[in-house]
Amino acid sequence: MTTGTIGRIVDFVLSPHIFAPLIYPGLLAATLVLLTLIWAERKMTAKVQLRYGPLYVLKPLGGAIQLIADAIKFMFQEPIMPRNADKWVFALAPVAMMAFTIIPFAFIPAAPGFVGVDVEYSLPLVLSLSALIPPLILATSWAANNKFTLLGGVREAFMMVAYEVSLFIAAFAVASYYGTLSLSKIVEAQSVPGIILNPIAAGVFFVTMLMTASKLPYDIVEGEQEIVAGPFTEYSGILYMLVMGASYMELYVLSLVFVELFLGGWKPVIPALASIHPAFEGISLFIKAYLVLLFAVFLRSVYARYRLDQALEIGWKKLFPLALLSVIWSLALLLVAGGA
Amino acid sequence: MFCPLSGLMMVGNLEEVARKATRWLVEKTPVRSLKDWAIAFSLWPVHLTTSCCGAEFAAASNPRFDAERFGFLPFISPRQTNLLLIEGTLTKKMARAAEIVYQQMPSPRYVVAMGACAIDGGIFYNSYNIVRVHELFPVEEFIPGCPPRPEAVARAIIMLQKRIREGRTAFKV
Amino acid sequence: MTSQGSSEPRASPYFWYRLMGRDEEGYDVYELFIGPQHPASGHMRIIVRLDGDIIVDAEPDIGYVHRTMEKLAEGREYIKNIPLFERATIIDAANITWGYVRAVEQLLGLEAPPRAEYLRTLLAEINRIASHLYGFGIAGIMLNHSTMFMWAFGDREVWVQLAEDLTGARLTHSYIIPGGVRRNLPQDFREKALKAIRYMEKRLQDYERIFVKNPVIIARYVDVGVIKADEAKRLGIVGPNLRAAGVRYDARIAEKYGAYPELEFEIPVREEGDAMARLLVRIEEIRQSMSIIKQILDKIPDGPIFHEKYYRMLPPKLKEFVESTGRLKLPGAFIRLKPEPGEAVARVEMGHGEVFYHIVSDGSIKPYRVRVITPAFRNVVLYRYLTRGARFMDLPAIYGSIDYFPPEGDR
Amino acid sequence: MAILDKVKEALEPLGAKVEEVRPGYITASISVENLKKAAQLLFNLGFDHVVSVEGVDWIKDNEIEVAYHAASYEPELHGVIVKLSTRVPRDKPELETLIDVWPSALYPERETWEMLGVVFKGHPELKRLLLPPDYQGPPPLRKDYKVPEEGFIVDLTRKQ
Secondary structure, eight states: OOHHHHHHHHHHHHHHHHHHHHSSHHHHHHHHHHHEEEEEEEHHHHHHTTSSSTTTGGGGTTTTTHHHHHHHHHHHSSSOTTSOOOOHHHHHHHHHHHHHHHHHGGGOOOOOTOOOOOOOOOHHHHHHHHTHHHHHHHHHHHHHHHHHHHHHHHHHHHHHHHHHHHHHHHHHHHHHHHHHOOOOHHHHOOOOOHHHHHHHHHHHHHHHHHHHHHHHOOOTTOOOOTTTGEEEEEEEEHHHHHHHHHHHHHHHHOOOOOOOHSTTTTTOSSSSHHHTTTTTHHHHHHHHHHHHHHHHHHGGGGGGOHHHHHHIIIIIIHHHHHHHHHHHHHHHHHHTTTTO | OOOOOTTOOOSSOOHHHHHHHHHHHHHHHHHHHHHHHHHTHHHHHHHHOTTTHHHHHHHSSSSTTTTGGGGGOOOOOOOGOOOOEESSSHHHHHHHHHHHHHHSSSSOEEEEEEEEEHOOOOGTTTTTEEOGGGTSSSSEEEEESOOOOOHHHHHHHHHHHHHHHTTSOOOOO | OSSSSTTTOOTTTHHHHHHHHOOOOTTOOEEEEEOSSTTTTTTEEEEEEEETEEEEEEEOOOOOOOOOHHHHHTTSSSHHHHHHGGGGGGGHHHHHHHHHHHHHHHTTTTTOOOOHHHHHHHHHHHHHHHHHHHHHHHHHHHHHHHHHHHHHHHHHHHHHHHHHHHOSSSSSOOOOTEESSSSSOTTTTTHHHHHHHHHHHHHHHHHHIIIOOOOOHHHTTTTTTOOOHHHHHHHTTOTTHTTTTTOOHHHHHHHOOOOOGGGGGOOOOOOOOOOHHHHHHHHHHHHHHHHHHHHHHOOOSSSSSOOOHTTTTTTHHHHHHHHOOEEEEEEOGGGOOOOOOOOEEEEOOOOEEEEEEEEESSSSSSSSSEEOHHHHHHHTTTHHHTTTTBTHHHHHHHHHHOOOOHHHHOO | OHHHHHHHHHHHHGOOOOEEEEEEEEEOOOEEEEHHHHHHHHHTTTTOOOEEEEEEEETTEEEEEEEEEEEOOGGGGTTTTTEEEEEEEEOOOOOOOOTTTOGGHHHHHHHHHHHHHOOETOTTTOOOOOSTTOOOOSSSSTTTOOOOSSOOOOOOOOOO
């Protein structure tokens, strides 16, 4: 054990209460995800489209720091406040949005026993915190006082009620099988990955995850071909960076939850790795979540956008019954297997 | 800028000092060159197709020419972009739109005029409905040609990047 | 001087409703100005009036690229108008100038030699494919399908390159001139064209896999923007939009120009009249154009590429140059073409539809009046017709499917 | 040619001058009063759409010729264009709109109004189409409209 002031600082930083929200899986890792994921998205899309994608900004690494350049540009760009906007809401909603995507990291366990705030109800807590973002999007759309943002806000309101219900039910279908609402306990109890036990819930959760983060084919809220950038039309500079980042962060949070619910969480694919060093468990969670993210953004190069009414129909007529079915499936499994 | 301490402390105009300090910091070499580097590799043009050179502009981002290599990403709303590409003839009706779009863009913003028509009217030089681009905007680069090939667009991007990094742009804050 | 300033525009936003016999009362509308700066507006503005999510009326506000071509054409010599009209549809330059050249040839009483007609047809078909691919790309990006946009624009380069090999210019060929064409067929053109056709056939299957059979595209396109044959006829629609509505009309068979009477091809027609049908008609037309190109390469006759009358004017040295390089140098007298007084009309099928020229000549070296009606201008009425009652998110789908090119509509 | 005879038969009672100037191009000039009747007759013959509506400014005669180019989608009328034209005085160019007969004339008529100042009575939306909404000055396609040799210096409403 290290001693002295430095030792205490290191211990303090490495303690889960600080390390989890600030470094991993929290802010620092999330920023890394943000910076690399958008680049990876652009590169993947470019690959499908027979192009190079970002390149010359750092040629040896295939333009890997493109997002850093974009971020710095946004930082030094003039932030425009529209004259008719509600100034406080307009400026603070993106900040709050970012905050609500970061807070869940305190409750998401990153390794066995390694969690910022260990609560029994971490699953509903994380989901509810991410459910706070749509109202903030509504707030931005209202504050910007623009016709396109208003339409985007209405779309978000419609979409929210369509996906949020199915998202929660699918998550609780899994929780009811394991008999706990704590993410860490769910992971501990998972001897077989949840995606095999309850594929319906996994499917519903994944699709609603795409809807939540408004990724293709459900990027209806930001439907640029109809309503420019939806609720974010008026944002510029650093505020736009925040709102754009928030949707990716939300996707990251939900993909962490997805991995913990359905892909065995931090348990490495090769179980022997875990015994080498406990850090491998955290890395394993990260890699799994990153692969889920990559798959989610890869859909961009395959699908077009659904129409609003079609997406609502999918939400209510397909996903909602499927989510209910997944609950029944879980209960049936409980009956057959006699509990996990 | 709002400064909570200006009433309390006897240091003169704190707001002014803060602004000066910020400006001094931003203008200094490391920050400034970082900023210029970032802007140069993140030129996002706005979706304003003014005329038929738009066909070649679209071709500039297709797989054969792929302008995204330069970090050049056509983006959706003028609020998030920093480059206005005038693609060919600017008619009077369109000039008004271009003017509004330019004013909606956040600073720093650059204008590149594409095609002979944007330079001096080109084949339509004596039409009653066209506008010279340089009378409206501070143009950084003119791309000659009717229409310019996509390679010429790529060259203009590289030249503009160079100008930004050398601090020789026509746009002044 | 005129009554223009004083005449009261009796416009109503629901005009189209009245014409269709609808009631204009009872709509609570939300007005949205889409364009000219908008990711999906192109160079035009669409004034959309929404009742909830339903479009009550979408009024196209065109003219943002109005470059006064008809007026400029009155002040230029006949030959100088070719590059001018080319700029109206820069993505389909051969077809749009061919109509003008046909009208001028009628006025001059000229006829191009057969080889020239074949070469014109060849370039026209290459241009048609490129134009359709451009439309595909736009249709893809309108639904946020960026892969389709990139693929179509990337594959368009193949045909643009072919056209460049043939004519020397990427887009603005100025290849078709009164009395013939400007260049002969390059030597290795046949191999290149056949290679391009083989490549394109493979790519069309890829398109089908990623775009046409994509469940999202099917959901967005089937039964969207439906127009039936009798309505299409009434509104004077042209091109693939007309044929997708079940009307078998194509200026290539109606007018029998170029080498088309000697070639075998089908006019794809579909009955559904929705956005999907328009897409499928275009895909089929690309296939037909490729078959036409193959036939041309097989059948093309030998002979001069330019009319005797003007070819004879060339000095012997230039003649030698033309013979050896296959590149035509125009005789100096050519600039002062002087047709008889009279008028002529010509129609040519472009990628987007039928282009119409009416030239009135007063016997001088400049046309007295040139009227050009482009397919886009005739299709602009579709915005009002197709979007009525559609959902707001259908607007870009419809826009993409009717393949509207604003500079062409505005001239 | 049979179609020429049919057109002659239909329009000559109305005082039209029908001739075939080129193969497949029939011109018929008629007085303003009979224009609509003639259009209806042509429509009944199968000419179901107009390709173009246009004006030609014959400044020497002090008249504007308004021409409708009618064509058909029917296979038997392929390749035939009938120009139905009439002449109106330059200082008072007024005639009745034909969009009731041919709805496809909607936009071309509007453009002709804008470009030549021909007023189509009964047309529901004679407003600016291609030119800027605040365009001042004579209709540009008239012959006495002088195209400047050099470009305009444009006075935009530019707020400083």
